[in-house]
Amino acid sequence: MGIPMTDIDLTALSLAELKQLEKNVAKAISSFEDRQKAEAFAKVSALAAELGFPLADLVGFAPARKRSEAVAKYRHPENPEITWSGRGRKPAWITDALAAGKTLEDFAI
Incomplete structure (x- = not known):
């Protein structure tokens, strides 16, 4: 699935292209992890509901994390x-x- 790493000639890329590739890979990894977590959450929630419990009752309620106040630049x-x-x-x-x-x-x- 996808492009095999052997098909990409990294030596032919400029520094800017390599940095962009690095950013794209980091973003793809993060997106993949987020999708995996969402799928896992949906499965666990469905199982909890099947057993008659809201997931929050089984694991405790965890409020969304608040972002820290941004420092003025x-x-x-x-x-x-x-x-x-x-x-x-x-x-x-x-x-x-x-x-x-x-x-x-x-x-x-």
Whole structure:
């Protein structure tokens, strides 16, 4: 299944292509693991339901993990109280500044 590793000539790839390949492989592995976990969870949940129990009653309720508060990496040049962590959509002030020729490093904290 898939492409045998012997069919890929890694020596013919540029550094950028190798790094992209590395990212794609890491993403594929993570996606595969997530699918496997979801399948296992569905099977265990179905078995618990078949026995008349919600899965949460058998293993205890585990709330979803919360992401830690993102640390601010960029600060607005005119109002230091306005920051951005670099996660999610770029705020308008960053987008406008980048369009005007600034770089993210110009706003780094």
